[in-house]
Amino acid sequence: MGGPLMHEDTWVVIPLFNEATVIAGVVADLRARFPHVVVVDDSSDDDSGAVAEAAGATVVRHSVNLGQGAALQTGITWVLRNTDARYLVTFDADGQHRVEDASAMVAHAQQEDLAVVFGSRFLDSRTRPGLVRRIVLTGAVWLTRQQTGMRLTDAHNGLRVIRRDAATALDIQQDRMAHASEIVLQLGRTSLPWAEHPVLILYTDYSRSKGQSLINSVNILIDMVLK
Amino acid sequence: MLDQPLIKILLLVAVAGVIALLTRSTSGSNHQAVRRLGLIAFGVVAVVAVLFPATLTTIAEWVGVGRGADLLLYGLTVVFFGFVASSYRRSRRLERHITLLTRELALRSSTPTASPSTSEKAPERD
Numbered sequence: 001m002g003g004p005l006m007h008e009d010t011w012v013v014i015p016l017f018n019e020a021t022v023i024a025g026v027v028a029d030l031r032a033r034f035p036h037v038v039v040v041d042d043s044s045d046d047d048s049g050a051v052a053e054a055a056g057a058t059v060v061r062h063s064v065n066l067g068q069g070a071a072l073q074t075g076i077t078w079v080l081r082n083t084d085a086r087y088l089v090t091f092d093a094d095g096q097h098r099v100e101d102a103s104a105m106v107a108h109a110q111q112e113d114l115a116v117v118f119g120s121r122f123l124d125s126r127t128r129p130g131l132v133r134r135i136v137l138t139g140a141v142w143l144t145r146q147q148t149g150m151r152l153t154d155a156h157n158g159l160r161v162i163r164r165d166a167a168t169a170l171d172i173q174q175d176r177m178a179h180a181s182e183i184v185l186q187l188g189r190t191s192l193p194w195a196e197h198p199v200l201i202l203y204t205d206y207s208r209s210k211g212q213s214l215i216n217s218v219n220i221l222i223d224m225v226l227k
Numbered sequence: 228m229l230d231q232p233l234i235k236i237l238l239l240v241a242v243a244g245v246i247a248l249l250t251r252s253t254s255g256s257n258h259q260a261v262r263r264l265g266l267i268a269f270g271v272v273a274v275v276a277v278l279f280p281a282t283l284t285t286i287a288e289w290v291g292v293g294r295g296a297d298l299l300l301y302g303l304t305v306v307f308f309g310f311v312a313s314s315y316r317r318s319r320r321l322e323r324h325i326t327l328l329t330r331e332l333a334l335r336s337s338t339p340t341a342s343p344s345t346s347e348k349a350p351e352r353d
Contacts, residue, residue: 040271040333058338059333059337060333060336060337061333061336061337062329062330062333063329063332063333064325064329066325066329066330070326070329070330073330074330074333074334077330077334078337081334081336101274128306173323175322175326
């Protein structure tokens with residue numbers, strides 16, 4: 001049999017909110033390499049959850065909308081409680097992440113015995129965010145470095161590989177968008193080995209229209225400071 | 228900056244006190260009792276100020292404020308900000324409870340066993 005390697009000991013966690021138009025494709029693409037996908041439907045208004053389930057994902061549903069951080073934690077807790085997964089992959093629902101990057105990051109973690117692999121847009125020059133977004137992200141990187149002491153090049157990337165022992169240390173309390181630096185902080189405290197891995201973020205017209213409004217960055221930065 | 232020293236000291240002490248109280252963890256009933264005493268004290272002062280406005284003016288002059296009404300306003304402002312801050316903390320606690328409940332509900336409502344590891348999963352849908 002000459003098929004591609006399947007990651008049997010890995011579960012992909014996708015926080016999902018109102019992505020009915022793209023989630024089927026995202027899940028289907030993932031399942032070509034990752035057979036185990038759990039989607040946390042954060043009380044979507046559309047039928048995102050049903051679409052994801054039809055595409056082959058396990059769906060866990062929040063009764064009320066809590067935010068991406070809360071959805072991620074629910075997914076992580078679900079995997080730890082219900083499976084014996086060795087690795088978790090956090091993956092965005094909007095099609096900005098590439099399955100091949102996730103797969104390469106899991107391989108990277110296995111080969112170098114790492115507990116965490118953070119995806120980074122800025123390790124190479126492939127990804128081209130706009131200037132204003134670059135400025136905001138640089139600010140977030142600086143702030144993350146101040147708060148956690150960890151020298152990351154991309155502080156706000158949703159693509160991560162987290163080994164089970166590191167995942168048990170997570171207790172994300174920032175429900176909304178300030179969770180990214182909280183994850184970095186909590187994983188950093190474990191002192192487990194970690195690395196960054198270059199990823200390509202696909203800024204499609206669709207994801208651009210859904211992406212963080214820049215004004216919302218004000219909220220994120222304030223949340224990060226107030227914690 | 229150094230005129231009206233007495234009222235300024237009193238207000239700064241009150242503000243510091245409010246901040247100190249709020250940065251400590253709310254230990255339930257103790258905190259509630261202190262808050263209630265504070266509210267009662269404020270109520271008493273307000274009633275006295277209404278019934279005996281001259282008293283308030285006298286006190287005001289002791290601490291270096293021009294009018295009794297101004298003194299009341301300063302006190303009210305400090306209390307108000309204290310209320311805003313404690314209200315915010317209460318909201319955060321409630322949000323946390325909602326999150327934990329929603330999560331537990333979601334986890335218990337989901338299928339207890341993992342999906343089969345084969346990629347052939349075609350649920351019947353009509």
